[in-house]
Amino acid sequence: MTSKSSPRRVALAFLAHPDDAEMFCAGTLLRLAELGWEIHIATATPGDCGSATMSRDEIAEIRRAEGAAAAKVLGGTYHCVEERDLNVVFDKPTNRKVIDLFRQIAPSLVFTHPLFDYMLDHEQVHQLARSAAFGYSAPNGSSLPLVAGSMIPWLYYCDPIEGCDPYTREVASHTVCVDITEVIERKSEMLASHASQREWLRAHHGMDEYIETMKRLGAMRGQEIGSSYAEAFTQHRGHPYPQSDLLRELLGEK
Template sequence: MPTRPSVPDRKVALAFMAHPDDAEISCGGTLIRLQESGWEVHIVSVTAGDCGSMNDGPDETARIRFAEGTNAAELIGATFHTLNEPDGRLVYDRQSLQKSIDIFRRIAPTLVITMPMSDYHADHEITGQLGRAASFVYAAPNASAEPVIKGSQVPYLYYTDGHDGQDRMGHAITPTTFVDISEQLETKTRMLACHKSQLEWLRSHNGIDEYLTAMREHSQTRGTDIGTRAAEAFVQHRGHGHPGDDVLSALFPIQHSSHSTNSALQATHS
């Protein structure tokens, strides 16, 4: 079987996330780098984010959050979509899977970043399951009534970091891939700042007093893992059918400092 090229001819990236601000928190810097490198970038929120308010009703909350997601995506020339599944009540069933496959079919990504299948939030875990399933099957002609776009294929697939770099049980995640986002951190912060409605929600419900600071601190912590100012971490899905070469590392090789001996860096390049 011929080996796939490290960078596909069709350069379309999809961040397949659970909620409207998840991409900005977990992979916004990488999306910026992809867009700067000539990739077409799409952000999908599987849920409408309709539970993300302490004051507004679900319809108004969903409307606000769609506008915030659109504004954040437009900052980097990306396109925002939502599948409008219910926030906090996402399930893996035929309807949610078919909606996922259909939007994959319309976008035809060759690189997908989705959420970890072990994380503090069940919506994140189910989104990861949906993203994995849709990635594998979307290019099959009979999987959707949507037309097959030329260049559709099983994409490179990555899972984002868990909250605070941990899985659902509080165990540390071991990344396979790091992307240096030192030069993109300020724009990533501007993207996340578009989600103004989440300031009070995260403070009241999650106990996060300053979500911009929390995001920056975790990005900087991951940066120390590779000897840079800021980074994002991923785990690549390398199961049968998916390409096994690390396209993110091929696109964005790390220029780490010579004195860095962090074990995570060593594991990444082993």
């Protein structure tokens, strides 16, 4: 195992769908990449319901490619667990796949969805991420080889969309805000890699503000710390997770 004072510099954003990381934590991933961290972005699904006109297989192929293109902007790697939209569940087979994914990547820092979010796929991924973060480094937790330096990682929950829970209550309990002002254009570039989603959101959500929605949330969190743009996170500090605030230590946030 690696000491918590000198962990592997490997960060994993494990979220539900392609473009979730780009919406909620890509600015922080960009800043970590600038510090020399190895970055992985993984999704539970390939976004196979993200089209009003294409078949599941057609849009999934496009969205996997968009996810890989977005990750390439920061020199990262994209992975997909290959569950399906609207059908992500915390069950034994899916839990096994996610633990194995964590086992291969061996992250010391993990980002995922909050416990309560507007879509149940997100909430199920929260549970899967917690399970894998806790268990992947246990020697008998997976049949895959244990990477040297595997550990229970620092675990952070991203903001929900618009900073509200599913019942429109504002989430104000985050533990750290990361200033992303200097990387906001590159974050926008990553989000723009998901071109297929503009038309889908216009058709299904009635919105045509893909990047502006992301920037509005960033500006709201930035105002809290006196910057133009920020991303907010809530750290999981339950036993036996690391207790220090690694993001604050690394990025000097308020």
